Structures are given as structure tokens and as C-alpha cells.
Amino acid sequence: MTKSALQIARAAYQPKLPKALTGAVMVKEGEPTQSVADQEAIQKLFPNTYGMPLIQFVEGESKEYAPMNVGVILSGGQAPGGHNVISGLFDGIKKLNPANKLYGFILGPGGLVDHKYMELTADIIDEYRNTGGFDIIGSGRTKLEKEDQFEKGYEILKELGIKALVIIGGDDSNTNACVLAEYYAAKNYGIQVIGCPKTIDGDLKNDMIETSFGFDTACKTYAEVIGNIERDCNSARKYWHFIKLMGRSASHIALECALQTQPNICIISEEVEAKNMSLDDIVTYIAQVVADRAAAGNNFGTVLIPEGLIEFIPAMKRLIAELNDFLAHNGEEFNSIKRSKQRDYIISKLTPENAAIYASLPEGVARQLSLDRDPHGNVQVSLIETEKLLSEMVATKLAAWKEEGKYVGKFAAQHHFFGYEGRCAAPSNFDADYCYSLGYTASMLIANGKTGYMSSVRNTTAPAAEWIAGGVPITMMMNMERRHGEMKPVIQKALVKLDGAPFKKFAACREAWAKETAYVYPGPIQYFGPTEVCDEPTKTLQLEQAK
Structure with a gap:
């Protein structure tokens, strides 16, 4: 097998270990544990593995x-x-x-x-x-x-x-x-x-x-490419780059990449949900930043978007739920209608609130919501090109503002999705x-x-x-959640905490990043050289542990 010089050099790298693991170890037991929620239900399901103590390894005798x-x-x-x-x-x-x-x-x-x-x-x-x-x-x-x-x-x-x-x-x-x-x-x-x-x-x-x-490697991989795009953006000075990042259930990657690269805009799904923001609220926010930068002579910028954003917009979540339910019961009738009439048909069958949202969506996205279903009949949210949806809707809003004299500038968008690029990086x-x-x-x-x-x-x-x-103990992390109509024990997902240090740091800086061109260019992952460059943990970890 042919190998690159980096592969050969990396093969010789001996990973570092905690000192306690370098010799013989013994177990130091902590307090008994309980699940994060639904203690009674979890204990009943896991009588043999519930309540076990936390364990720490310390140096022992061989x-x-x-x-x-x-x-x-x-x-x-x-x-x-x-x-x-x-x-x-x-x-x-x-x-x-x-x-x-x-x-x-x-x-x-x-x-x-x-x-x-x-x-x-x-x-x-x-x-x-x-x-x-x-x-x-x-x-x-x-x-x-x-x-x-x-x-x-x-x-x-x-x-x-x-x-x-x-x-x-x-x-x-x-x-x-x-x-x-x-x-x-x-x-x-x-x-x-x-x-x-x-x-x-x-x-x-x-x-x-x-x-x-x-997480560390993926974010560094994406942040390098985002930094490269930001540098191109700042050089050509004529495009807004809409960049979708992995993270269907949480926005940790988008937040970490924002902390590493300082884009003009980064949307955090958890904040959108907490503030009950609509799709139009998000579009208006982005359009306003675009307009403000244009007024300062900057018709360019970068926007980071988490992959799962659509599912965190409460109104979109309600629309998707109604669509799933409606199409599950009326699929045959829907499929028998002429393709060009399907959109109007769906609008006529939805509740007024959801019909209005569906009607406001670009044609391509509306079609993805109603046609591309998974084997369970649900919308395949990961296939929705959120980066294109937002840029199209921003363009429409800016065009309306231009007619009203509220916007003077040029808006041209480029689209990117970084997913597989980071999953198998060295x-x-x-x-x-x-x-x-x-x-x-x-x-x-x-x-x-x-x-x-x-x-x-x-x-x-x-x-x-x-x-x-x-x-x-794995039971310590569990709670009960509804899955496919049944309550099941699952490990509780960790979402971005809006009162956590990483988000607070981002929130404190984003207004300045929106106005200024404050881009940071992290460059490629470094394997050899000074410790502070090569072994640096994520910004998220540093902020969480205040180091």
C-alpha cells in the first residue's frame, strides 16, 4: 500500500496517556449514581446495571x-x-x-x-x-x-x-x-x-x-476550510457565502467553528427554538446584517448554518408535523394530482398558519418537504438545502427593500455544505x-x-x-423519550447551553463580527511543532473549563 509522507510520520506517533494508565492501576470507586431523569423507570428497566458507582483509575500494584x-x-x-x-x-x-x-x-x-x-x-x-x-x-x-x-x-x-x-x-x-x-x-x-x-x-x-x-478534528477540518473561504471572500469582496455544517440535533459544530473563525453570522438552532423565532425572523436578521454591511461598502460576508436548523424553528416543526400526518393519510390522492397543481392542493388542505408558511417557501424546498420522504413517511430534513433556502429568501427580502429604498447594495450568494469532509480526517x-x-x-x-x-x-x-x-455507568446518562410512538430509554442528547460559557462568548462578540470583517484563518491541523499549536483543545472545552 502506497503511503504519503504524513501517513508514514504519523504511524510512528506514540499517543500520550494519562499518568495513571502508564503502569499498574487500581479502581477508586465514587458515589452510587442515578439517571439524569426518570429514575424510577430507568431503574426498573436496568435492575442489574443501575446505580453503579463512578470509577477513577489510580496507580496501583501490578x-x-x-x-x-x-x-x-x-x-x-x-x-x-x-x-x-x-x-x-x-x-x-x-x-x-x-x-x-x-x-x-x-x-x-x-x-x-x-x-x-x-x-x-x-x-x-x-x-x-x-x-x-x-x-x-x-x-x-x-x-x-x-x-x-x-x-x-x-x-x-x-x-x-x-x-x-x-x-x-x-x-x-x-x-x-x-x-x-x-x-x-x-x-x-x-x-x-x-x-x-x-x-x-x-x-x-x-x-x-x-x-x-x-469533534476536535472535525471542527478543525471545517474551520480550516471556512477560514479559506473567508479569505477568498475578503479578497474577491463580492459574495455572501452560506455554509451549512454537520449537526442535525445540536449546533456544537457551528458554534465551535464560529469561535474559531469569527464569521459575520452564525445561526444557533437552540437559540432559534428558545426565542420561538420564525423562518422570516431568521431571514430578516440575515438580510439586516447584509444591508448594514452593504451600507458600509461591504457586499460580502459569511454565514454558518447548522444542518438541523429547520427542525428547531417551532413554526416549521409544526408545519412538518402536519405535512407528515396529512401525507400519511392522503398520499394516494396527493400522488394522483398533476405535479404542477400539487403545491396548491397542499396549501388548500393545511391549517391557515401552516398554509401561509408553506406558501412562502421557495418552490424547490416546498417540493422537498412534500415529496422526498423516508421509509417511515417522514420529511428527510437532512436533504433540505437550508443554505440555499435562506439565501433565496434573503435575496427576495433584499429585492423588496431595494424597491422601498431601504437597501442599496449587491447581493450574490455562494453555497457550501461541509459534512463528509470532516468525518474521516486524520x-x-x-x-x-x-x-x-x-x-x-x-x-x-x-x-x-x-x-x-x-x-x-x-x-x-x-x-x-x-x-x-x-x-x-451508561444508565447515569439516560432518560425516557418518545421514539416511534413508544417511550424508550435513551442517552440524553447534549444541546448547546445558552447559559454556557461558549455560547455567551459567541453572543458577546457576534454584533462586532457582523459589522466588522474580523475573520480568523486557523489553517490546517498541525501535528508537529509547539504544543500550544499542535495539542490545543477546542475553544468549547477551553471556555467550559475556563482555561
């Missing part, structure tokens, strides 16, 4: 461990650093006993159910150290929810002599890990299940999980170290007989040697 086999699964969307979690897990179990083996299940949780696996040997692991992607064993989105899946999984785990299974994934995947841990504990199968917190969206976090892995030093530590911590949780825990590494704005490694 002891001998019997040989064991471990399984690992990559679940859900890719995030930079997944290979290092597996490398850390591999090195950790080999240090416990060189006879230990690691098996990877192919293409996600489906590999466990379908008995597709491979042994991960030192030769294979060494090929993938400090690289991006999940291609070592692939990933998948099969949900582990049913008893027959758990039993099929148990068959292969028993056959391979696997004592513990590590599931690397986001909130849904770790919820599944918790359900699996509870099932195997209830059945006394002797299989431990450990989770690792992955998602570039940054919405799997709490006091014990300070950041999800991949991990930053922070993510390389953090992920390796998460994997190594998982091996220690297994060695100490734990199940139903998520690997936790904290104090992450300090040098890696001072990080605190341990475990957090």
Missing part, C-alpha cells in the same frame, strides 16, 4: 491477569480517531496478558448478529494507528434492540471465548450497549459490555464525558491522544470486571499526563 478474548464494534457514522480507540484497546489488553486476543466485528453491530468477524493482530493494528476513518473493520447502523439479536451475538461471543465487548458509537449506539449489558447480566452470560463516546456532532457529553471523540493530536486513552481505559474497565460502563477521560484541557481516566 498483578497477573488470566488470558481473555475481547470483541470490538464500530457503530454509526465515522469520526476521526476510531482507529486509535481500537489501538489503545489492543495495547491495553496485550499489556494485561500478551496471550489476549482482539476480534473486530465487520461492518458494525450487524457483524455481531451475522457472525462476521476477524482477529485484529499487531500487523493489522499497526497499519491503522493515528489514521482517520473506520476502514479497519468498517461500521454500520444496525440497532441492537431485540432479544434474538442478543442471543445470536451471544452464540458467536461464546464460540470465540470472548469475555467482553466494546461498542464504539454515539448516543444511540451506547444506549444499545447499555441494553445489551443489562441483558447479558440478567442472563448471567458472563459477557461484559463497555461503551466509548463517539460523534463529531458533539452531542454526547456531560460532566463525565467532556467531549465526544472526533485525527488531530488531541483526538489521537484522547481516543487512544479511551480505548486503553476500556481495557482497564474490562480487566476490573465492569459492565454497562462508558469509558471516560476528563480534565482534557490539561496536558494528557494529567487527564483523569475512569468509567461512568
